[in-house]
Amino acid sequence: MDESVRLERDPVCGMMVDEWAHQVVHRGVGYAFCSLQCRERFVSAPGLYVGRKLLAPKQKGMELIKRRRMEFGVPLTQAQFVELNDALLSMMGVMTLRSVEVMVDAGCDLQRSGSETGMTVSIKAAEVSYDLLQATALQLERKIVTLNATLSNEWGEKLQRDFIHYLEQCELDDLAIRPGAQAKRDGRTRHAAFSFQRAA
DSSP: OTTTTTTOOOOTTTOOOTTTTTTTTTTTEEEOOOSSSHHHHHHHOOOOOOOOOSOOOOTTHHHHHHEEEEEEEEEEEEHHHHHHHHHHHTTTTEEEEEEEEEEEETTTTTTHHSSSSSSEEEEEEEEEETTTOOHHHHHHHHHHHTTTTOOOOOHHHHHHHHHHHHHHHHHHHHHHTTTTTTHHHHEEEEEHHHHHHHHH
C-alpha cells in the first residue's frame, strides 16, 4: 500500500477510506466516504453523523434497525432473487434479506416447473432489515428498480411506501443535531422555568 495515502473514517458506516474518496466539505471540514450511498446519507443530514459540541447519534454508536416488507409487482424467480440479494447486501447498512415465496401454477408444462404437481415457487416480496442511519427504504427501492425488479404499483402499496419514507425522514430529522439547537433548547428551558415561577 502506498505510504502517502492518508485514511479517514467514513462518518456514516465507519469504514476506513482514502481521504479524497467521495469527499464532501461540511462546515469547513472535509469528510471522505466509501461509496456514493454513504455520501448521499451524509449530505442529506450531516447532523446525524458529526457534531462539534454535542455528539451526533452516529458518534454515540446509535443504530436504528428497521425491518420492511417490499412487495414486487411481478414475482421474481430464485435466480433473480439471488441477484437482488447480492446487490442489496452489498449496500452499507443492509443486514438481512429474506424472500417471501408463493406457489404458482405453472400450467401443463411439467418440464418447466420441474415437479409432478405443476407448481413452481415464485418470490412475491422481500423482507429486509437495515440500519436507517446508513440506508433508507427509498435507497433500497431505487436499488431494486435498477436491477429491473418492479415494486407493486397497487395504490395501497404505493401509499404505504410514501408513508414509510415520510416517517423515516421525520425520525431522522428529530435525531439530527442542528447548529445552535442546544442554545435554542436552553432558551426554551429558561423561558419555561421563568413562566412557571411567575404563575406560582
